[in-house]
Amino acid sequence: MKKLVQTVSLILLCGLISCAQTPEEPTVAPQPDPAVAPAPPGKKKKIKLAILLDTSGSMSGLLEQAKNQLWKIVNQLAKAKDDQGEDPEIELALYQYGNDGLSITNGYVQQISGFTSELDEISEQLFALTTNGGSEYCGTVIKTSLQELQWSDSQEDLQLIFIAGNEPFTQGEISYYSACSMANEQSVVINTIFCGEYQQGIQTYWKDGADRGNGKYLNIDHDAQIVHINTPYDTSITALNSQLNNTYVPYGAQGAIKKQKQLSQDANAQSYGSANTAKRVISKAGKVYKNKYWDLVDAADEKDFEIKNVPTQELPEQMRTMTDEQKKAYITQQKQERLAVKQRIKQLSSKREEYVQNEKAKRAEGDVNQLDDAIIEAIVDQAMEKSFSFEKDQ
DSSP, rough: HHHHHHHHHHHHHHHHHHHHHHOOOSSOOOOOOEEEEEOOOOOOOEEEEEEEOOOOOOTTHHHHHHHHHHHHHHHHHHHTTTSSSSEEEEEEEEEESSSSTSSSGSSEEEEEEEEOOOOHHHHHHHOOOOOOOOOOOOOHHHHHHHHOOOOBBTTSSEEEEEEESOOOOSSSSSOHHHHHHHHHHHOOOOEEEEOOOOHHHTTTTHHHHHHHTOOEEEEEOOTOOOOOOOOOTTHHHHHHHHHHHTOBBOSSHHHHHHHHHHHHHHHHHTTOOOOHHHHHHHHTSSSSOTTTTTTTHHHHHHHHHGGSSGGGGGGOOOOTSSSEEEEEEHHHHHHHHHHHHHHHHHHHHHHHHHHHHHHHHHGGGGOOOOOOHHHHOOOOOOHTTTTOOOOOOO
């Protein structure tokens, strides 16, 4: 009996010792869960892109790059095609973190915009951001974005997080390796962009974060001077913007407000010069810029849309006395005009892009790595892994 008691005690003791030990963290990131469902037949594939920006006091340069380069990133996304040659659905989300103006209870993290295809909303919120102080918790903002955003459950979709900052990746109560593990389970790729020297980003675990998140580690000079290449085509492209805006037919409770936001974001782009204005106009003429929730022309492209279901008081004044057939004819007329303007912008865009590439080759500016370069490089590489491709011309 004494031997039996000793044996049981020994087993219990071993069990306690085993429970008390902390397992080592894996050195290799877990692979995405193969059980994630493929996209149903006939359903459009998606590209979901969440940008997490450090807005602490030292990050004003990063913020300026984001404001300057949003439309270049959008223009790259507009070239995407899935493996069937179809246009994917594209949505962007935006977070800020590390700003002392945010609540400490949320780990200094704030969702600026959930996933949306309404890019004027993203632009408006981005231009409203400012920098202030900061404690930068990378693990916290990654985990928060994974929990709050509506990610896809299809492994065929491309889902990317880009997190940019310059403080150690290890800060905060939530470990980045547990956040990366959560991303792996949701088939979300984490790309890290360190604002500083490449080797310093490795030493402060930004590369390890990308490795664990199955993404790319990149570094940028966030304080580098932003150079826009002006072209002979910018004035003509900008002139077409007014014609393009005139084809929008606002409706619904928010229609007039959203239309005003469109004009406000035109002005924000213009504040960075003619080249940046041209990039925004090109984006508006592309496939990613859609406003079905406030514009009748985009809304009419939806298969379940019926103009008769729109309350009269939610229509623009010039349409309220029209019959349903007259309303349809008016919307079709605006759509045809929009397509014609977009085609002219597209033609000028191709010429502009050729001019820019030639100028870059002369100036050897390709060596300057900034936010848009880092994001576009990763998007292209990771999209190809999901059988997406990119058109040569938008």
